[in-house]
Amino acid sequence: MSDNVRNFVVDDDDDGIRLDRWFQRHLPDTGFARIARWTRTGQIRLDGRRATPGSRVMAGQSIRVPPAEPNLQDNRPTKPSRPELTEAEIEFAQSLVIHRDKAAIVVNKPAGLATQGGTKTHYHLDGLLDALQFEAPSRPKLVHRLDKDTSGVLLLARSANNAGYFSKAFSGRTAHKVYWALVVGVPSITEGLIDLPLARQPGSGGEKMHVDEENGATAKTLYRVIERAGNAACWLELQPLTGRTHQLRAHLSAIGFPIVGDGKYGGKEAFLTGGVSRKMHLHARRLVIPHPDGSNLDVHADLPEHFLESMSLLGFDLENGYDRPLGGEKVIDKEAEKIAEGRRARDRRRARKGERRNRSSQKPSSPRGRDRKR
Secondary structure, three states, rough: OOOHHHHEEEEEHHOOOHHHHHHHHHHHOOHHHHHHHHOOOOOOOOOOOOOOOOOOOOOEEEEEEEOOOOOOOOOOOOOOOOOOOHHHHHHHHHHHHHEEOOOEEEEEEOOOOOOOOOOOEEOOOOHHHHHHOOOOOOOOOOOOOOOOEEEEEEEEOHHHHHHHHHHHHHHHOEEEEEEEEEOOOOOOOOEHHHEEEEEEEEEEEOOOOEEOOOOOOOOOEEEEEEEEOOEEEEEEEEEEEOOOOHHHHHHHHHHOOOOOOOOOHHEEEOOOOOOOOOOOOOOEEEEEOOOOOOOEEEEEEEHHHHHHHHHHHHHHHHHHHOOOOOOOOOHHHHHHHHHHHHHHHHHHHHHHHHHHHHHHHHHOOOOOOOOOHO
């Protein structure tokens, strides 16, 4: 029996993850109950030492795993394997790639392709990621999302470590995102900041956001008019300073300039006549994000066909949007510092609260009761 003991070496991509997570990645048929029993009885060892399901593994460590137990059934349904991709699906997925290096893959997601699956969504980018593994040991990982009907730059990380790095850049506001949109109408102020808190709209099943001054989460968007078609429509550059669900769509609708084709937030007013496509005209044009190698990754995605056709119909010159300076950097940096300072203040309050608890627990009991007894 001991001859069947299995030994594995933790690779760099798994450095720092929990032991039970390592099993999910490499021995997915091993249920948590079995892992817990093996660790409890000392059958799993990390570099010869006992471990728990929550132990963190490190690159280079040896994991001793007992022999498989084929007749022992975990009391949970097995996770279905991903269907094998067709040649056409592989070719389509790879045609979306606009940048590839050792840490990241960037795709130009087409409008109409969901980022991930859902109750009624069975065809999505996440289901095509096996085609984008290339020479890496595992398929790439989603770091952020785009709405189904939004096109443009979408970043994928090529390892778990890189996914953590890029995720921190998005949450820490060091990633700069630039969107292009065609909207109905023209703002009287050609450049500004939309600062309207957003919350999920009651009765929409969580599928729609609305402005909620009392209970909404902070949401800020920089906008700039690039070009206008009279008073009927204009071409906007947008930079979200926060990452709320449907933020750009909800913000533009709230100030009276819905995105062309966005019936969900703009209703009938979101559609133009004259042959302009009824598809949504929101495109993630550019992403600038720190790269693990110390440089900045700066990627641009070309517009989809329907967007280009609408630009032509409205008389917009695509050259006017190129090589524009990344606006709002000072605002973005200021906002990031404000968020960071808020977190530091919260940590200081927690630390002071902990110190007060410690002092109170160390105070000697009052002698008054003893004096009264005497």
